[in-house]
Amino acid sequence: MRIASVIVDVPARQTDRPFDYLIPERWEDLVVPGMRVAVSFGPRKLQGFVIAVKDTVDADVQKIKELADLLDVTPVLNEELLSLGFWLTDETLCFTISAFQAMLPTAIKASYKKQLLLKGNVPEEVQLLFRGKETLDWEELEKQPHIYKSVRESIAAGAIELVYKIKDRVQKKKQKMIRPVPPEEELEKEAASLRNGKQQDVLYYFLENYRSVPLKELKDELGITDGPVKALVKKGLLHETYVEIYRNPYDDESFERTKPLPLTEEQQQAITPILSSVQQNRHDVFLMYGVTGSGKTEVYLQSIEEVLKQGKEAIVLVPEISLTPQMVHRFKGRFGSQVAVLHSALSVGEKYDEWRKILRKEVRVVVGARSAVFAPFENLGIIIIDEEHESSYKQEDNPRYHAREVAVWRGRYHNCPIVLGSATPTLESFARAKKGVYQLLTMKKRMNERALPAVDIIDMREELREGNRSMFSRLLHEKILQRLERGEQTVLFLNRRGHSTFVMCRDCGYVLQCPHCDISLTYHRMNQRLKCHYCNYEEPMPNECPACSSTYIRFFGTGTQKVEEELTRLFPEARVIRMDVDTTSRKGAHEKLLGAFGEGKADILLGTQMIAKGLDFPHVTLVGVLTADTMLHLPDFRASEKTYQLLTQVSGRAGRHHLPGEVVIQTYTPEHYSVELAKQQEYDVFFEREMYMRKNGQYPPYYYLTLVTVSHPELLKAVQVTEKIVSFLRQHCAPETIILGPAASSIPRIKDRYRYQCMIKYKREPNLKHVLRLVNEHYQAELGKDLQISIDFNPTMLM
Ligand code: ADP
Ligand code: ZN
Ligand code: ZN
Numbered sequence: 001m002r003i004a005s006v007i008v009d010v011p012a013r014q015t016d017r018p019f020d021y022l023i024p025e026r027w028e029d030l031v032v033p034g035m036r037v038a039v040s041f042g043p044r045k046l047q048g049f050v051i052a053v054k055d056t057v058d059a060d061v062q063k064i065k066e067l068a069d070l071l072d073v074t075p076v077l078n079e080e081l082l083s084l085g086f087w088l089t090d091e092t093l094c095f096t097i098s099a100f101q102a103m104l105p106t107a108i109k110a111s112y113k114k115q116l117l118l119k120g121n122v123p124e125e126v127q128l129l130f131r132g133k134e135t136l137d138w139e140e141l142e143k144q145p146h147i148y149k150s151v152r153e154s155i156a157a158g159a160i161e162l163v164y165k166i167k168d169r170v171q172k173k174k175q176k177m178i179r180p181v182p183p184e185e186e187l188e189k190e191a192a193s194l195r196n197g198k199q200q201d202v203l204y205y206f207l208e209n210y211r212s213v214p215l216k217e218l219k220d221e222l223g224i225t226d227g228p229v230k231a232l233v234k235k236g237l238l239h240e241t242y243v244e245i246y247r248n249p250y251d252d253e254s255f256e257r258t259k260p261l262p263l264t265e266e267q268q269q270a271i272t273p274i275l276s277s278v279q280q281n282r283h284d285v286f287l288m289y290g291v292t293g294s295g296k297t298e299v300y301l302q303s304i305e306e307v308l309k310q311g312k313e314a315i316v317l318v319p320e321i322s323l324t325p326q327m328v329h330r331f332k333g334r335f336g337s338q339v340a341v342l343h344s345a346l347s348v349g350e351k352y353d354e355w356r357k358i359l360r361k362e363v364r365v366v367v368g369a370r371s372a373v374f375a376p377f378e379n380l381g382i383i384i385i386d387e388e389h390e391s392s393y394k395q396e397d398n399p400r401y402h403a404r405e406v407a408v409w410r411g412r413y414h415n416c417p418i419v420l421g422s423a424t425p426t427l428e429s430f431a432r433a434k435k436g437v438y439q440l441l442t443m444k445k446r447m448n449e450r451a452l453p454a455v456d457i458i459d460m461r462e463e464l465r466e467g468n469r470s471m472f473s474r475l476l477h478e479k480i481l482q483r484l485e486r487g488e489q490t491v492l493f494l495n496r497r498g499h500s501t502f503v504m505c506r507d508c509g510y511v512l513q514c515p516h517c518d519i520s521l522t523y524h525r526m527n528q529r530l531k532c533h534y535c536n537y538e539e540p541m542p543n544e545c546p547a548c549s550s551t552y553i554r555f556f557g558t559g560t561q562k563v564e565e566e567l568t569r570l571f572p573e574a575r576v577i578r579m580d581v582d583t584t585s586r587k588g589a590h591e592k593l594l595g596a597f598g599e600g601k602a603d604i605l606l607g608t609q610m611i612a613k614g615l616d617f618p619h620v621t622l623v624g625v626l627t628a629d630t631m632l633h634l635p636d637f638r639a640s641e642k643t644y645q646l647l648t649q650v651s652g653r654a655g656r657h658h659l660p661g662e663v664v665i666q667t668y669t670p671e672h673y674s675v676e677l678a679k680q681q682e683y684d685v686f687f688e689r690e691m692y693m694r695k696n697g698q699y700p701p702y703y704y705l706t707l708v709t710v711s712h713p714e715l716l717k718a719v720q721v722t723e724k725i726v727s728f729l730r731q732h733c734a735p736e737t738i739i740l741g742p743a744a745s746s747i748p749r750i751k752d753r754y755r756y757q758c759m760i761k762y763k764r765e766p767n768l769k770h771v772l773r774l775v776n777e778h779y780q781a782e783l784g785k786d787l788q789i790s791i792d793f794n795p796t797m798l799m
Contacts, residue, residue: 001022001055002022002023002028002031002053002054002055003020003021003022003023003053003054003055003056003057003064004020004021004022004023004031004037004050004052004053004067005018005019005020005050005051005052005053005054006018006019006020006021006037006039006048006049006050006051006067007019007048007049007051007096007097007100008039008041008046008047008048008097009046009047009048009097009101010041010046010097011095011097011098011398012095012783012784013095013776013777013780013783014780015041016095016096016097018051018052019039019041019048020057020064021037021039021064021065021066021067022064022065022066022067023053023066023067024066024067026145026146026148027067027070027145027148029149030070030073030148030149030152031050031053031067031070032050032053032075033050033051033052033053033075033077033079033082034049034050034051034075034076034077034078034079034081034082035049035050035070035071035072035073035074035075035076036048036049036050036071036072036076036108037049037050037067037068037069037070037071038067038068038069038070038071039065039067039068040065040068045068047071049077049097049100050075051082069142070148071114072162073148073151073152073155073162074152074155074156074162076104076108077100077103077104077376078376078378080378080410080413080414081103081374081376082100083413084099084103084374084406084409084410084413085099085100085103086099087409088102088399088401088406089399090769091401091405091769091793092398092399092400092401092791092793093769093772093773093776093791093793094398094399094400095398098398098399099399102371102374102395102399102401103371103374103376104355104374105348105351105352105355106348106351106352107348107349107351107352107355108352114137114138114162114163115135115136115137115138115162115163116130116135116136116137116138116141116151116160116161116162116163117134117135117160117161117162117163118130118133118134118135118136118159118160119158119159119160119161120154120157120158120159120160121159122150122151122154122159122160123150123154125147125150126147126150126151126154126160129141129144129147138162163356175214175215175216175242176214176215176216176240176241176242177212177213177214177215177240177241177242178212178213178214178215178218178229178233178238178239178240179206179211179212179213179238179239179241180203180206180210180237180238180239181236181237181238181239182237184207184210187203187206187207187237188207190203190237191203191204191207196228196231198222198224198227198228199228199231199232201222201224201228202218202222202224202228202229202232202238203232203237205218205221205222206238212241215229215240255329255332255333255336256333257333257334257336258330258333258334260298260301260302260305260334261298263295263298263299263302264295264445264447266294266295266442266443266444266445267295267298267299267443269441270288270290270299270441270442270443271299271302271303273286273439273441274286274299274303274382274417274419274441275303275306277416277417278303278306278307278310278312278381278382278416278417279306279310281415281416282415282416282417283411283412283414283415283416283417283418284417284418284439285408285411285417285418285420285437285438285439286417286418286419286420286438286439286440286441287388287420287421287422287425287429287430287432287433287438287439287440287441288419288420288421288422288441288443289422289423289425289430289433289440289441289442289443289683290421290422290423290441290442290443290444291423291443291444291445291446291452291652291681292423292446292648292649292651292652292653293446293447293450293652294423294443294444294445294446294447295443295447296386296421296443297330297386299443300316300384300386300419300421301330301331301334303382303384303419304316304334304335304365304382304384305334307381307382307416308335308338308364308365308381310381311379312364312379312380312381312382312416313364313365313366313377313378313379313380313381314364314365314366314380314381314382314383314384315365315366315368315372315373315375315377315380315382315383315384315407316331316365316366316367316368316372316383316384316386317368317369317370317372317373317383317384317385317386317393317403317407318367318368318369318386318387319369319386319387319390319392319393320343320344320369320370320392323341323343323367323368323369324590324594324615325590325591325594325595326594326615326616327367328341328367331365331367335364335365337363338363338364338365339363339365339366339367340354340355340357340358340363340365340366340367340368340375341354341366341367341368342354342355342366342367342368342369342371342372342375343368343369344369354366355375355376358375358376358377359376364377369392370392370393370395370403373403373406373407373410374406379414380410380411380414380416381414381416382416382417382418382419383407383410383411383416383418383419384418384419384421385403385404385407385418385419385420385421386421386422387421387422388404388420388421388422388425388426388429389422389424389425389426389429389641389645391638391642391796394794394795394796396796400791400792400793400795402794402796404418404420404429420438423648423649423652423683424644424645424648424649424683425683426641427641427687427690427691427694427700427701428700428701430687431691431701432701450655450657450660451655451660452651452681453623453651453654453655453660453661453662453663454660454661454662454663455651455662455663455664455665455678455679455680455681456475456662456663456664456665457665457667457670457675457676457679458473458475458476458664458665458666458667458670459667459668459670460473460506460627460666460667460668461506461507461508461509461668464506464507464552469552470566470570471563471566471626472566472570472624472626472666473664473666475664476624476664476666477570479622479624479662479664480571480574480604480622480624481571482622483603483621483622484571484573484574484603488619488620488621488622488659489597489600489602489603489604489605489617489619489620489621489622490603490604490605490620490621490622490623490624491604491605491606491607491611491615491620491622491623491624491653491654492563492567492604492605492606492607492623492624492626493607493608493611493623493624493625493626493650494560494563494606494607494608494626494627502520502521502522502523502630503520503521503523503530503541503542503553503554504553504554504668505545505547505548505550505552505553506550506552506553506554506668507545507548507550507552508545508547508548508550509629509668509669510545510546510547510548510553512530512542512546512553514532514537515537521537521539523541528540528541529541560578560579560580560606560607560608561578561580563606563626564576564578564606567604567606571604574603574604575601575602575603575604576602576603576604576605576606577593577596577597577601577602577604577605577606578606578607579593579594579605579606579607579608579611580607580608594615597617598617600619605620611653615653616653618657618658618659619657619659620653620654620655620661621654621655621659621660621661621662622654622661622662622663622664623650623651623653623654623661623662623663623664624663624664624665624666625647625650625663625664625665625666625667626666627666627667627668628643628647628665628666628667628669628675629643629667629668629669629672629675631643631646632669632672632674637694637697637699638796640672640673640674640690640693641674641690643672643674643675643678644674644677644678644686644690647665647674647675647678647679648678648681648683650663651663651665651678651681665678665679673686673689674686674690677689698738698761699761700794702763703738703761703762703763704761704762704763704765704793704794705759705760705761705794705795706759706760706762706768706772706791706792706793706794706795707757707758707759707760707791707792707795708722708725708741708757708758708759708760708772708775708789708790708791708792709745709755709756709757709789709790709792710722710725710742710755710756710757710758710787710788710789711750711753711754711755711756711787711788711790712753712754712786712787712788713752713753713754713786714754714786715754717786717787718753718754718755718756719742719754719756721756721779721787721789722741722742722756722757722758723742725758725775725789726739726741726742726758728771728774728775728778729758729760729771729775732767732771732774733760733762733765733767733768733771734762734764734765736762736763737760737761737762737763737765738760738761738762739758739759739760739761740758740759740760740761741756741757741758741759742756742757742758743756743757743758743759744756744757745757753788772791775789776789776791
């Protein structure tokens with residue numbers, strides 16, 4: 001008798017353990033760990049993962065049920081990924097099932113239709129099954145279980161392939177678009193007369209964005225279902241259409257092959273220890289601290305070349321936002337079709353296609369965003385994490401893992417090096433490198449010894465005092481003019497989060513915030529009101545500053561569109577390309593706009609965060625940052641670090657080639673050290689200064705942080721539970737450990753759920769995971785719809 005130990009697909013505490021199922025005799029040879037199966041679970045039929053096959057049962061043998069179905073013929077999780085899953089479960093206190101799901105592409109999480117593709121010679125009984133056709137629906141095979149075994153052997157031999165037929169493959173090529181029907185004035189009247197708040201929100205959205213919008217974007221933006229949109233379509237106020245979108249953005253591009261460049265001395269020094277780790281199968285973690293333009297990417301490329309030479313595989317992680325066509329080109333240019341690319345803009349089908357290329361060993365390099373760290377390579381030779389300081393490497397949902405930690409785990413498993421690269425490493429990583437936990441590789445020189453660009457910092461309060469009310473300082477204005485005259489290019493950068501438009505006093509820098517949340521209010525042009533996006537608080541736009549009574553209080557973070565208008569007014573002859581969520585939402589738009597700018601079809605590139613990274617254009621000699629301080633207003637101990645990083649990154653975009661570059665940073669807080677030191681690009685000085693602040697504030701890297709957030713629709717309940725957790729922790733933690741709370745989260749109420757938190761700061765607390773697991777167990781019965789407890793180790797978001 002063979003028994004399968006199965007983790008079922010119910011993310012809940014009660015079911016977060018293996019359940020035993022009897023393997024029917026006809027499948028005994030087939031079932032192996034890492035396969036998915038269907039099982040009856042109470043009244044339901046569920047998906048589950050086989051984690052072990054054994055001969056004995058824990059439960060009463062009489063009651064044991066049989067596996068209902070096999071969902072795979074070959075395992076989707078190999079041995080390594082299974083144990084990585086258990087490690088993640090343990091490390092982040094998530095459910096095992098969530099850890100498994102996080103490692104797989106969406107396509108195979110859902111129950112998609114399975115098909116077998118005939119690709120080679122198979123035994124006659126199998127041949128007959130296909131009846132002369134090339135494909136066979138899985139259901140057909142299920143009717144003939146005695147053939148399973150030969151089918152599986154054929155799959156192993158490559159004669160048959162099992163594929164998941166993605167239903168969206170055809171449909172995904174089209175996207176539903178919604179556009180307003182009546183003219184703006186009429187729409188405004190209609191909106192005002194509507195009773196339904198959701199429908200009203202939709203119309204107000206279109207009044208602010210009077211254009212065709214993808215339905216999905218609209219829904220995400222407003223957090224609504226199809227309902228209100230459908231109702232408005234029925235009323236004739238909105239119209240729906242379909243537009244074509246491309247399936248594979250890289251399909252029709254040819255990548256010119258590049259050859260390895262002879263390395264500079266600094267590059268040579270950096271690569272030597274990496275190559276020796278690769279050659280000697282040693283697990284080392286390197287921190288490659290190299291200023292922008294010092295040639296880090298070339299070092300990555302040549303390290304990977306060595307890995308491939310050893311017959312091994314490589315994973316390169318880059319932040320989603322810098323997964324630009326330029327970056328992809330550099331890897332495809334060097335390694336051609338051996339490269340798979342994984343990022344969120346791909347459809348479910350495309351992601352699944354790339355993932356299969358990895359499984360089938362058709363590719364040996366993966367370039368991708370965070371989750372690509374789970375690429376199912378079996379012979380890993382290196383993992384590279386570019387821009388290691390990016391906060392997007394930490395997943396904010398369960399499992400709350402950091403790609404860096406997963407990479408280190410896999411590096412240890414495969415005995416291979418990990419390379420973390422950045423011009424502005426996180427304080428944590430740099431401190432580890434200084435202590436010798438990581439090996440520090442330093443590259444201080446830009447290619448060809450090009451000087452770092454000269455940086456001017458402009459105090460915008462001063463500008464106003466001297467009568468300049470424009471969003472461009474006089475210096476920036478003058479420098480843009482110069483570029484236009486000389487035929488050089490300018491990049492203008494708007495440091496702005498999301499779509500928010502906040503209100504700031506231009507005399508004193510005061511930012512209007514929600515009284516209930518530590519977050520700035522968003523200005524809504526339509527009804528001239530300020531709104532909190534998290535708790536829906538509203539107030540009218542004030543006429544004067546609550547802090548200094550100045551009347552120069554304006555909505556700010558001015559959208560890119562507004563800046564574009566102003567640019568056209570000030571420099572009518574300038575050709576401007578605007579890159580923001582609006583102009584790049586269509587697949588391929590990103591490439592097109594950047595391509596046009598690269599070919600010199602525009603003088604000015606204007607954009608948000610998305611243009612901060614990875615751009616490398618020879619004719620850009622001026623970079624302007626319109627508002628440097630928006631991030632300093634965030635309630636986050638990393639605010640200074642993030643500001644420093646961003647300003648440094650942006651500055652690095654200027655003067656990368658033969659022409660010298662200049663940078664103008666406009667700010668309302670020029671005296672802040674993260675702004676000042678970004679000007680000098682003195683990371684070491686910034687590091688010392690910021691470490692001092694962290695030491696005083698008892699923050700990482702001096703202390704570890706763990707954040708426990710309790711949320712409940714009733715305020716009192718949220719407070720009570722948090723209080724209990726706090727006192728429980730106080731009893732069980734070391735006396736030196738600091739336990740803060742209960743305190744309202746910095747956004748204390750989201751969607752009618754009150755949020756309280758407890759922050760644990762500690763140097764050594766080996767028992768913490770165990771203690772927090774006890775907390776979870778204690779509330780097990782109550783956890784669910786009303787009460788939620790989230791536990792975040794080393795949080796990157798403190799909100
Ligand atoms: P980083 O990744 O550190 O910002 P890059 O790798 O993008 O730096 O290098 C900056 C520029 O210098 C790129 O245009 C790159 O092609 C070029 N480059 C890099 N290494 C060399 C080299 N050894 N010789 C000549 N040019 C190089
Ligand atoms: Zn609020
Ligand atoms: Zn003021």
